[in-house]
Amino acid sequence: xxxxxxxxxxxxxxxxxxxxxxxxxxxxxxxxxxxxxxxxxxxxxxxxxxxxxxxxxxxxxxxxxxxxxxxxxxxxxxxxxxxxxxxxxxxxxxxxxxxxxxxxxxxxxxxxxxxxxxxxxxxxxxxxxxxxxxxxxxxxxxxxxxxxxxxxxxxxxxxxxxxxxxxxxxxxxxxxxxxxxxxxxxxxxxxxxxxxxxxxxxxxxxxxxxxxxxxxxxxxxxxxxxxxxxxxxxxxxxxxxxxxxxxxxxxxxxxxxxxxxxxxxxxxxxxxxxxxxxxxxxxxxxxxxxxxxxxxxxxxxxxxxxxxxxxxxxxx
Amino acid sequence: xxxxxxxxxxxxxxxxxxxxxxxxxxxxxxxxxxxxxxxxxxxxxxxxxxxxxxxxxxxxxxxxxxxxxxxxxxxxxxxxxxxxxxxxxxxxxxxxxxxxxxxxxxxxxxxxxxxxxxxxxxxxxxxxxxxxxxxxxxxxxxxxxxxxxxxxxxxxxxxxxxxxxxxxxxxxxxxxxxxxxxxxxxxxxxxxxxxxxxxxxxxxxxxxxxxxxxxxxxxxxxxxxxxxxxxxxxxxxxxxxxxxxxxxxxxxxxxxxxxxxxxxxxxxxxxxxxxxxxxxxxxxxxxxxxxxxxxxxxxxxxxxxxxx
Numbered sequence: 001x002x003x004x005x006x007x008x009x010x011x012x013x014x015x016x017x018x019x020x021x022x023x024x025x026x027x028x029x030x031x032x033x034x035x036x037x038x039x040x041x042x043x044x045x046x047x048x049x050x051x052x053x054x055x056x057x058x059x060x061x062x063x064x065x066x067x068x069x070x071x072x073x074x075x076x077x078x079x080x081x082x083x084x085x086x087x088x089x090x091x092x093x094x095x096x097x098x099x100x101x102x103x104x105x106x107x108x109x110x111x112x113x114x115x116x117x118x119x120x121x122x123x124x125x126x127x128x129x130x131x132x133x134x135x136x137x138x139x140x141x142x143x144x145x146x147x148x149x150x151x152x153x154x155x156x157x158x159x160x161x162x163x164x165x166x167x168x169x170x171x172x173x174x175x176x177x178x179x180x181x182x183x184x185x186x187x188x189x190x191x192x193x194x195x196x197x198x199x200x201x202x203x204x205x206x207x208x209x210x211x212x213x214x215x216x217x218x219x220x221x222x223x224x225x226x227x228x229x230x231x232x233x234x235x236x237x238x239x240x241x242x243x244x245x246x247x248x249x250x251x252x253x254x255x256x257x258x259x260x261x262x263x264x265x266x267x268x269x270x271x272x273x274x275x276x277x278x279x280x281x282x283x284x285x286x287x288x289x290x291x292x293x294x295x296x297x298x299x300x301x302x303x304x305x306x307x308x309x310x311x312x313x314x315x316x
Numbered sequence: 317x318x319x320x321x322x323x324x325x326x327x328x329x330x331x332x333x334x335x336x337x338x339x340x341x342x343x344x345x346x347x348x349x350x351x352x353x354x355x356x357x358x359x360x361x362x363x364x365x366x367x368x369x370x371x372x373x374x375x376x377x378x379x380x381x382x383x384x385x386x387x388x389x390x391x392x393x394x395x396x397x398x399x400x401x402x403x404x405x406x407x408x409x410x411x412x413x414x415x416x417x418x419x420x421x422x423x424x425x426x427x428x429x430x431x432x433x434x435x436x437x438x439x440x441x442x443x444x445x446x447x448x449x450x451x452x453x454x455x456x457x458x459x460x461x462x463x464x465x466x467x468x469x470x471x472x473x474x475x476x477x478x479x480x481x482x483x484x485x486x487x488x489x490x491x492x493x494x495x496x497x498x499x500x501x502x503x504x505x506x507x508x509x510x511x512x513x514x515x516x517x518x519x520x521x522x523x524x525x526x527x528x529x530x531x532x533x534x535x536x537x538x539x540x541x542x543x544x545x546x547x548x549x550x551x552x553x554x555x556x557x558x559x560x561x562x563x564x565x566x567x568x569x570x571x572x573x574x575x576x577x578x579x580x581x582x583x584x585x586x587x588x589x590x591x592x593x594x595x596x597x598x599x600x601x602x603x604x605x606x607x608x609x610x611x612x613x614x615x616x617x618x619x620x621x622x623x624x
Contacts, residue, residue, distance in 0.1 A: 025620075061452050063619040083454045087331050091452040097445035100436075101348055110344055114453040116335035117327070125327055132324045158449065163327035195324050 015040045015166060015198050016060065018224075020069035023052075023059050030055035032222040033069070042192035044209030044230070045202040046309055047219035053202040054094060056219065057168045060200075061091055074165055087116050090164030092155045094171040094202075104130060104139040104146070108157045115162035125161050133157040133187065149180040156187065166198040167191065173208055181208070188212050206309060218309060233309075239275045240264060240301040243284055247293035255287035272301070337455040341463025346470055349433040363432070366425040370417070371479035374407045375486065381407070382490040409484045409501065411581040414508050418515050419574050422476050426519060427544065429475065434468040434523030435540055436533035438617065443531045451619035461524070461613050468520040477512035481505060504581075511577040518573055518602060525609040528616040562590045569605060572598035 016038040023031040031052045045053045058064045060073050062082030071078040076085045099107045112122030130139045133153040173181045189212055191197040203209050218226040262274035288295045354360035381404050384395035398404050441447050450460055484505045491497040523540055530536035555564035565571040575598040578586035
């Protein structure tokens with residue numbers, strides 16, 4: 001069995017195409033007019049609760065039908081070709097889900113068989129992915145006796161057993177302790193960075209996405225509000241710095257406003273300034289010089305994906 | 317020290333081969349079902365005895381009748397005794413004996429098997445959210461349903477249709493492959509398979525519906541027993557007592573099943589018991605039950621739980 005390492009086959013470009021997708025559950029609209037063209041790699045799916053992240057994953061798997069629009073995954077039309085498509089997709093659901101009365105090995109083997117693998121291949125792959133997921137000690141125990149962390153790992157093994165090209169992970173670190181979370185993210189990183197498996201990671205934990213993904217899709221109220229590389233999103237968001245000045249305070253604030261520096265917060269002579277329109281730390285010194293004030297202290301503030309997301313979602 | 321390879325190898329198998337999802341579900345389901353039956357050894361043994369006891373008795377009696385007749389000079393009295401007691405008539409495959417085997421002898425053990433095996437089929441998948449796992453694979457809801465139906469169908473068929481077919485085959489060999497008898501038995505064979513298929517399919521569909529309506533095997537079993545007790549027992553008998561007309565028999569699934577199976581088998585004795593009630597009426601009622609059950613199962617087997 002060949003071992004894939006390094007950069008993987010990029011496959012069809014892009015891997016996910018959405019064209020005016022709408023999904024409704026009765027009267028409730030879960031996804032509304034979602035259009036995007038998403039390239040391969042590790043993609044983070046972000047958004048608050050109820051934003052439509054899980055609905056988007058289920059729609060791409062063909063588990064829910066579109067009210068309007070269409071979608072293609074790995075070059076195949078969702079719905080018409082879902083049967084063929086699902087052989088190339090892996091899915092790790094958010095909820096606790098297990099085949100009843102089976103051991104870890106049996107459940108993983110069964111998942112492989114259901115995905116169309118021959119019996120012998122499914123058995124071999126089940127052992128391989130269980131070892132990869134760190135389940136070698138517990139694979140012959142009933143899944144019902146597993147801890148939360150082990151259940152997450154067995155779900156990952158079941159999603160991987162048929163060697164999917166695209167893996168949908170819905171909140172994979174839910175309920176994991178910090179060590180388990182790090183290990184799970186490491187496994188996902190190995191898959192996406194070394195083994196060439198495209199990953200769509202839905203999470204409300206921004207640090208998970210920041211750690212693993214190279215691009216993010218941000219959703220809000222069933223709509224796709226942003227799709228961009230992580231670093232681009234961070235770069236676009238106003239960077240900031242904390243400044244302590246002495247001297248002409250009001251004049252300094254006025255100069256800042258003229259030069260594209262937003263005064264985000266003020267406490268005595270300490271200010272937090274947001275950079276706009278190409279402004280930088282140099283601009284702060286120029287404003288101080290023009291106002292006749294002295295910069296006593298300047299500390300750059302790193303913009304996390306969380307800040308970027310709050311910006312995108314209109315939180316500030 | 318064993319050194320395990322913890323890397324992630326890719327699979328280079330053929331992804332374009334057709335997926336035999338129904339077969340995979342059946343294969344796994346039969347093993348799980350046997351585990352459920354034999355979870356308590358005594359229950360498993362009693363159920364096996366009840367399931368195959370009548371068949372083994374008929375097989376033994378059939379052989380003895382043949383043996384006594386073939387050695388009539390030695391066992392003439394025994395052969396005559398078996399004939400006079402009506403045992404030979406009872407065990408020789410005819411439309412009425414096959415009907416009786418399905419509807420009067422095996423139906424009780426079939427109900428027990430349906431409770432032990434059938435009630436867990438969908439209910440446990442709903443409890444453990446396994447539906448999401450099944451339906452995210454290349455498997456349709458219909459294939460899933462047929463897979464589950466085939467599991468209960470398998471267990472019911474091996475205690476009804478298969479023994480009947482074996483008895484018919486044995487009888488045709490014991491008759492010395494006499495052409496007229498063989499022709500009669502071939503005709504009876506396909507009728508028995510058809511009638512047995514209806515019996516197994518209908519019973520399987522009903523217990524599968526009870527299973528789909530619950531999210532625990534125990535609740536599904538209670539629902540199934542309740543359905544049998546209330547509709548088949550209480551309501552049916554009360555209506556018969558109250559209205560004294562044969563039309564009220566149509567509320568009973570067992571009655572309609574028996575009528576349709578009698579028609580398929582050509583069991584005239586059973587058909588003339590209710591001459592004013594056309595078999596077509598029973599067939600329509602059974603068809604209605606089948607549509608209702610399928611609709612209910614398809615509504616309950618969903619990968620996404622929609623909370624209103």
